[in-house]
Amino acid sequence: VIRFSEEIIRDAIRYEIQRGGQIFFIHNRIENIKEVAGLLQRLVPDAKIGIGHGQMEGRKLEQLMLSFINNEFDVLVSTTIVESGLDVTNANTIFINNANNFGLSDLHQMRGRVGRSNKKAFCYFITPPYHNMTDDARKRIEAISMFTDLGSGINIAMKDLEIRGAGDLLGGEQSGFINDIGFETYQKILNETIEELKENEFKDLYKNSSNKPKEYVKEIQIDTDFEILFPDDYINIISERLNLYNELGELKTEEELLDFETRIIDRFGELPTQVEDLLNSVRVKWLAKHLGIERLILKQKRMVGYFVSNQQSSFYQTATFSKILQFVQQNPSICTMKEKETKNGLRLLLTFIKIDSIKKALETLQKMEV
Template sequence: MSRNGQVFLINNRIQNIYEIEALVRREVPDARVAVGHGQMEPEKLEKILLDFVNYEYDVLIATSIVESGIDVPNANTIIINNAQQFGLSDLHQLRGRVGRSNRKAFCYLLSPPLSSLTVEARRRLQAIENFSELGSGIHIAMQDLDIRGAGNMLGAEQSGFIADLGYETYQKILEEAVSELKSDEFSDLYEDDVKNNEREYVRETYIESDLELMFAPTYIPNDSERISLYRELDNMEDEHGIEAFRERLEDRFGKIPQEGDELIRVVGLRHLGKQLGFEKIVLKKGAMSLFLVSDPDSPYYQSATFGKIIRFIQEHPRICDLREKNEKRSLVIKGVPTVKRANEFLRKMLES
């Protein structure tokens, strides 16, 4: 009120909401206070809300019915009583009731000592505290998914183990399982899909390197911002998306340092490696080791893709060394000091 704004006070128990009103009136006698909750007559509740919007009240004590559909530009403070009892998405929605104009806003969460709360309640409160920047909704949604679980697709059970496994890993395992079923047990049903798509001999190409590949804190100081950008980059699927990502990064943070530029190029390297059937690419000590499909009976070794690799070796015998150990094949290419150079070699292979 001293900042010429209005206050939401959220109390989700109707039984004691009028006790809270009496407390506020006693402590702040000059405040114009109103109460709103879902058991009121609709017309009366609507009038109270409209009067609050029109600045006829300073404080609105309400249940969580105000979490959506009400816009009060003058509101600059929200106090949430017993915040530990709210879900993460509810807290995020309630927090969004203030700061909807150019006024600086504050959200206060009232709860018993953290040590007395359940692990889930503590994680919810810590998440809403940590992710306070504009555009944090996706981070909060992912945290909520981690805490509550993604659910069982075939039932009502919550998959709480996902909090330990991580949603992205869970999703990757699920995709691999679906892909395996399509190609094996249900191959007849998905025959057209297999024909229309390029044959994939490896599901993922893994990258190992002793190079410095990162967005340095001196370039992107905010930790959560850096993590978000790492995830976004990891999900890139094509060259157009990678270039658009690079342009946005330069526009926001300036010229990309070498270690950041090399990191961005890793995504393209991974995609090229997958097209060529490499299970793993290792960039160490100025050389690149390419690990081919581990199954020696795989149709990969009769494919046009493998033929391109053989032609590349024949065209560059001085730098290429094809090795086999314990029935596992790898190709070592010398003179590869950077990810950029590695990309150039793999593109040449595809063109062979």
Template sequence: TFDPLIIREAIEFEMSRNGQVFFINNRIKNIHELEDIIKREVPDARIAVGHGQMDPAKLESIIIDFVNQEYDVLIATSIVESGIDIPNANTIIINNAQNFGLSDLHQLRGRVGRSNKKAFAYLLAPPLHTLTPEARRRLQAIENFSELGHGFHIAMQDLDIRGAGNLLGAEQSGFIADLGYEVYQKILTEAVNELKNDEFAELYHEADEDNKISGENFVDDVQIESDLELLFPALYIPNDSERITLYRELDNMEKESDIMQFTERLEDRFGKIPPEGRELILVVRLRSIAKTLGIEKVVLKNGRMSLFLVTNSESPYYQSKAFDKLLNYIQKYPRKCELKDRNGRRSVSIQSIPNVETACMVLSEINGL
């Protein structure tokens, strides 16, 4: 707690080893009262006062004089929180520490201990039982995490105390832990798009106009099902965790340039890619083109490709140019294409598709019509 005796002992000890002291007080209104208290308790101390409302030239002069050790104590607001590196100042006293944020306290404490001398940080506050639970947790955290490298723990504690909003805060963290971040993001994106298309459709009228050109905005993700062998063989990549990491990296790709770079890195590390591995890589391209055409699901089985379209039959997708492209392809190749409508689910079945490479070629052709 605020005690003139503690302040006097802290300043006298620092002065006895030719050091300097920061005294932080974030209220300009009573900053000169503190100056009087320190003058009374430590008459020999050379004291300077600095705050943000002072003339910039005068403030700069005071800071430079303090750096040059012409003052023993600098009473200041939190303007010293960053950007000031004074190795000779190794004691900091923070008045009313309960009013500072955890990151602020951590930054202020970091102003001392920047040389080979042991540093001290005094946090002056009312008795803990009189403080709010959040203020008490902040002070306890800054006390507990005082070792070098504890900045990350302080940041996590700060996040826990303040919360990170509804999406990643305590209310939702359990769901993220159960589902995984990627799946949670997909569900969240679907929910946002659903609101865009239904409840807030008028606000996104311009986006709907763009949808007439492309079907991509109607589909969040494309499912791929196949009876083909699509994998990196264990003989090609022996390490299981390595293969899983590469599968995950491949699954997150969308751009053609990313696929090319991935293929080059793979060949550089493991040699020539086997056919089943090349087919797997082509799945990324297949999914990207299918998304552009507004296809929710692609099934490659028994030498046939089935394209499942947007489930909602009243969706504006069926008036889009993406759907027109599909219809044009069916008209162009009526013998190998079939448009189906079973239980309200529309799909296009295309024959003679033996592999993913052929499927990519067909979808590219459709997209180019």
């Protein structure tokens, strides 16, 4: 990476010509490409220079390229038309003027025009000072100068993905914000958006597409002071515990959970209390989602459930919610329902007392579902 220096350019061209090689000089502005070629001719008077760009007649451009391949002149001053499909083994020096204006893939492609023989190759990225570049341009130049080894294309591609973002699947943008929030979160937001569109703008198209009952709660957050985990002295390998947590998070049915429990006992022995509570917490999560609870707090012998945050949700007209209201009316000694103002707006809360274990929480929610 260099600044525009007549001395460096002159010395590099002379060195390449002295060892019998040829030079690419990339300048992507057709309006003054002849002036650039004139500058190079002034710097190296004995060099033979050709000019090529996309506005030339096809036959003339083809003849120019063939002449360069046949080593009939030393320096080809051209636009980016040479970035692919051209193999000149004798050309082992390339200058890319205003490299900060190109994308990473373009820079990588153009750098690949040299180094196609057993001779050492040189690539000069001519840029303004770093403080005069945009942040993204500076990141691109740093990346292309960092990854120079053979096979480093994948690293450049990943860096390009990081700089530009991965794009919007449901839109016209080719770059996006996925890197800022993570792929899983992006997928979650995407799925929620699709479901929302199905329920609102396109509900007529999807009203007969599925007989599945509607899910009003996609994800539930559980806060608790109970120990719900795989203890270190039960499963002492960290990676094994992480794998089991991931597998547990993917389970959807009681049959899958029972099979998971059987395999755990078979591998590690009888379940300690913490693991029993962990498995029951999954059942609590399933029940709470079915009951329209988005957040569940199990602390200080109390269980507090936060219902669907959208006050206009059709959940509040369902038979499930009617059943919950009936249960609250019939059991005022163990539970209460009230509205509470939170930082996210007005929320409807369901509170139970004397909940001293995960098992008791599960049994209480099961009574409501019956």
